[in-house]
Amino acid sequence: MKLNPDEIKAALRAKVIELAKALDMDASGVTDDDILPATGLLDSGAILELVVWFEATYDFRIKQEDMNIDNLGSINAMSDFLLTRKQG
């Protein structure tokens, strides 16, 4: 699968908006640099759900030690992490 950073970010943004909506939050203004846990748009369960969806959608497994805010804290970070993993 050829990965396009813009498409990854758009898909992530759409998922964040969907998960936030389930919590009665409007995430339409979320930016790629926003630190997701700090936005107040997603709770810890929603972040976990985002990570599970991320793994399933892009068919890769995130190691426990990589499961942190540096790699998964924002849309940009998640996209970069995925591209690094897929290219590495």
Added chain:
Amino acid sequence: MALPTLEPIQDSELLAFCQFLTEHLSSGRSAEQWSQAFQQNWGAAKPNNGFLIRDQGRIVGGIGAIYAERIIRGQPERFCNITSWCVLEAYRAQSMRLAMAVVSQPGFHFTDLTPTEVVSKTLQFLKFKPMNERHAVWPNLPWPFSRLSGVSVITELDAIEEVLAPGDAKVFHDHRNLPWLRHIAVGRPGAYCHVVWKPNRLKGVPGGMVLAFSDAELFLRYRLAIGSHLLRHGCFYTRVESRLLPRLPMISRELAGFRNKVFRSDTLSEADISNLYSEIVGLDL
């Protein structure tokens, strides 16, 4: 839903936050009891007492923070102990925002010593590390030889403060007013170990839970004298977190399956993380 406001808990708001905790987290503890844990004078100039979120003026969640400064290997280190993280169900999306507000403060080592499993996992996402959760337990036996070898166990508070080295005496002084803690100084003139413990029960059997000691080697060296002292207080075993020990003593057994305490620090190890200066001792848990 509009984003609720997030603000630091200043002293003027502390009682209102503590009333929120009494109402929504633990009704068995009064707001005044909660408040006491945040009002210890433990060295660090505290920037706040944690953070809270409001919706239309009403407190709907918060996270407490207890600040302290400790000297570790001769260096002052500033700690922020996270406690009492409580968010109303309708506002649970705000819970991570609260944690981020606390851990975004620079210059602190962060701890959570009583996390639930969910909180532990959440904080690990925020780069907290889990600590060894095992406890070492050994039986307390009579040990009449302490006096013969010149080892004494001092229990009188003023005398304890007098015999301890200045750094240890300050730690003792910072905690001597907490009535649920028991203190002893054990050792010989010039080399006393400060031990903090609480009565405890394991499968119904009374024992002593050692929360902290000033010197791990001295603690192990004098464990028989300490055990004998605890036995005289009706405690049949000594129990201590394994992570605090450099090695397990003979005739001890390790118990597993406890909740992982977590910490976040770039420079300290788990053996440096003390139960002192935290909610573990600030509240009668």
